[in-house]
Amino acid sequence: MKIDHSVPLEYSTEENKMKILGFWIFLGAEIALFSTLFAVYFTLQTNTNVGPSASDLFHLSPVMIETILLLSSSFTIGLGVHAMRLGLKKPMMTFFGITLVLGAAFLGVEVYEFVTYVGEGATIQTSGFLSALFTLLGTHGLHVTFGLLWGGSILLQIKKRGFTPETANKSFIFSLYWHFLDVVWIFIFSFVYLKGLM
């Protein structure tokens, strides 16, 4: 295996470069996936049946907390990758750890929100609007949940093996995934919540 030392470790082999490119193509497919869910939501958002409408249901504070948590986690994982490039194992693990904690907190608020919605009689079966809403939010939340497991196992590998072309590559790809989830959330925040409250 040829290691190119002129680039960061995560790009240092031919295979690593290919994996990063491949992951970007996967993210392209994820954009297509979330677009279909947004399309469904925009189509059904006024079909509220007997249930609440978007402006009845949404509250700004939990959504703001979720947004700030996810934006901060995106920042800390960025710092994690930066620390990794400086070759600092401990700070990198700390930043990745904080990222995962913030991600878990985000999920906690989201679950709390879902429970509140259902408590108000807004279930996934109540109306077309709510089916589309829960599917969109749920798919994003599922991605975050998967990210927690993925990120957690990467942290274990870094702890055991340190920075190698493989572990650096995995960490960088995971950071791409995490930033992508933040981007999706920005669109949910803007075009589902704020637009609904507007």
Next chain:
Amino acid sequence: MKQLFPAQHVLGFLFSLLLTLVALVTVWFDLSFAAGLTILVVTAIVQASLQLFLFMHVKENAESKTLYMNILYALFVGLVTIFGTLFTMHWGYMVK
């Protein structure tokens, strides 16, 4: 300690919080639907680009041209999906 917090990242983060506040204007003030939506579209696009260029390091990738093509293609597919759906299902292109 200082080297762990590069200025670019910190400023980018503060800017992303600022963009969130700007987007909140649409809820706090009674704007027209068009004005509100314009603000949301602009802040969301800037916010997404910030992530893409600052945190996802698109530019430094040796294959950045391929990446841009891939992202643009995905966005094209996504926008056609969303607006094509709205066009047929919502704006009623057949019903006049």
